Amino acid sequence: MASVPLREPTFWILTALAPEPRYGYAVIQEVTRLSDGRIVLQAGTLYAALDRLVALGLVEPDREETVDGRPRRYYRLTSDGAAALDAETERLRASVEAATAQLAARRRFGLGPVSS
Amino acid sequence: MSDRLARRYAFWLRFSPPGPRRDEMLATLLECAPPERVRPTGREILNLTGYGLRARLGRPASTAVVVLAVLVALASGLLGAAAAARAGWAYAPSLPAGAASQALGATVFPGQKVWGGGDAETFVPSGDGEQTVYGYADYWVKHTGATRDVLTYAKGARDRLAAAGWDVHGDVTFEHEVASETPIDTATFWASTDGLVLTYTGVLWGNRAPWDSDGAASFQLTRSAPGWLTAIAVAGGVLGAVAGWLLLGWASRRSEGHPLRTTVAGALGWAAVVWTLLTALLGGLSNMQPDRPGDEFYWLGLRSLAGGSGTLILAMAVTAFAAVRLRTAIPAAVLLAGVAVVSGWQSAAAAACTPPGPPADLPPAEVAHSRVARVYIAQDSTDEQRNYAEAAIARVWGTRSFSFHYDPTDAEYRTAYCDGGPLTGDSGMRVPYFWEIGLSSPGVFPALADEVSPMPGVIAVRHGRDQG
Numbered sequence: 001m002a003s004v005p006l007r008e009p010t011f012w013i014l015t016a017l018a019p020e021p022r023y024g025y026a027v028i029q030e031v032t033r034l035s036d037g038r039i040v041l042q043a044g045t046l047y048a049a050l051d052r053l054v055a056l057g058l059v060e061p062d063r064e065e066t067v068d069g070r071p072r073r074y075y076r077l078t079s080d081g082a083a084a085l086d087a088e089t090e091r092l093r094a095s096v097e098a099a100t101a102q103l104a105a106r107r108r109f110g111l112g113p114v115s116s
Numbered sequence: 117m118s119d120r121l122a123r124r125y126a127f128w129l130r131f132s133p134p135g136p137r138r139d140e141m142l143a144t145l146l147e148c149a150p151p152e153r154v155r156p157t158g159r160e161i162l163n164l165t166g167y168g169l170r171a172r173l174g175r176p177a178s179t180a181v182v183v184l185a186v187l188v189a190l191a192s193g194l195l196g197a198a199a200a201a202r203a204g205w206a207y208a209p210s211l212p213a214g215a216a217s218q219a220l221g222a223t224v225f226p227g228q229k230v231w232g233g234g235d236a237e238t239f240v241p242s243g244d245g246e247q248t249v250y251g252y253a254d255y256w257v258k259h260t261g262a263t264r265d266v267l268t269y270a271k272g273a274r275d276r277l278a279a280a281g282w283d284v285h286g287d288v289t290f291e292h293e294v295a296s297e298t299p300i301d302t303a304t305f306w307a308s309t310d311g312l313v314l315t316y317t318g319v320l321w322g323n324r325a326p327w328d329s330d331g332a333a334s335f336q337l338t339r340s341a342p343g344w345l346t347a348i349a350v351a352g353g354v355l356g357a358v359a360g361w362l363l364l365g366w367a368s369r370r371s372e373g374h375p376l377r378t379t380v381a382g383a384l385g386w387a388a389v390v391w392t393l394l395t396a397l398l399g400g401l402s403n404m405q406p407d408r409p410g411d412e413f414y415w416l417g418l419r420s421l422a423g424g425s426g427t428l429i430l431a432m433a434v435t436a437f438a439a440v441r442l443r444t445a446i447p448a449a450v451l452l453a454g455v456a457v458v459s460g461w462q463s464a465a466a467a468a469c470t471p472p473g474p475p476a477d478l479p480p481a482e483v484a485h486s487r488v489a490r491v492y493i494a495q496d497s498t499d500e501q502r503n504y505a506e507a508a509i510a511r512v513w514g515t516r517s518f519s520f521h522y523d524p525t526d527a528e529y530r531t532a533y534c535d536g537g538p539l540t541g542d543s544g545m546r547v548p549y550f551w552e553i554g555l556s557s558p559g560v561f562p563a564l565a566d567e568v569s570p571m572p573g574v575i576a577v578r579h580g581r582d583q584g
Contacts, residue, residue: 043144071136
């Protein structure tokens, strides 16, 4: 699992669940906030990803509550999920560092403008 | 938050399997919806149906189940379309009869005695038995001075059909070849009109013996698929695809966590899919004919899925379900076995009989679609008389094959004289010999009777039942 790059919605869902368990709507809100509004998850996309992550053992149901007559099921990151997110973060960090170094070299050699 | 919006979301959530997840998603959707929203957006509908269809398959981490589900839906869609098409073809209009048939003959061959016509079964084996083709009726005229110039006459026929409102496809194709010192001129073209396809062939064989035919100007008339049949087949295909997806989802969810059931059901599922797709593809390709409407490929492909292949594929599917849960598959297996038994049921053994002579004429309705005829000739006829009769049979444009029978122990004697039953004692020794003749289309029979009946020694010419 850790060697396969995570799809972007999956990455953000794991990220949203990293500090605390959340229920569906709260995950969607948190993902939108963390991604500066770039990622707005649809309900179907969220639950398809949650189903897959639960099947892979990266996420597990935490508890259920009923608010205003509506059910809320909370999900939490498992330790495998945290490891997968950590591995993905390292992979992305290495990619970002490599690209940053290459762009710095381009700037140094005067090969053209690079937005700062 | 409006109840109406909740009801609408709940409707689209029915695509996903029943369970608490529907309520959970409904709560999330309602919390996400801005206050002014009264109906789901198009994007939401697409997303919810996509999620629901995927969720029905279970095994959320598996890609293979999605691939199999898509193929199963395709295959079950084809089977649904094949079943719908088979039912629909039963209501396809008959080939032209009566005045319409005469008018068509007069358009192509004005002022000449036109032979053939009539109706045909929906699908028939092709002349060489290798293919299945649409049932057709042959029309032809015996050669005259005008028709022996096959190219000029074909062009005239084409122009007359075009003037009568037919769509003529392409130009007249003309070939002159010499085979075994016999020059052969052939001119062909095809045309179509509402629901009918006409394939014209004018052929002239040179260097023929005086008692042989030197060809004919002819055409074959077949149905093309009516528009409503396409609608029926598409509807059957959609229903089949949905049913296939749901059934596969059921089997996938039920067998989750049972490796043996999954392996057996999965292997059978893959086999059924591959079999279906190959049968349909090969059925379409192997029956393709040049100079015919392009849509026949699809109908003949679907046709190949009806009957034996379709039953076998369904049997594989039922076995796959039995591997998942035996109890559920039992009613389907009983039904399938019942269908197989009924369709393969042999009628009770025909009774023995003592034929006094050639059988009586059968009612026209019984032989309207039959491509079998028999010519009975007296036992004391001379060799020369038999040769004349045989030459007369061969002269008829629509005779495809003929075989002579003189041994009363032949199985053909039973069919010809006793409806399949045995002939009592030595009664077979006293009845006339006969030729069994394969006709290209049922309407050929009157021409055969006209040509052969006057021949010396010939006692009767009869239109038999197809044994097919």
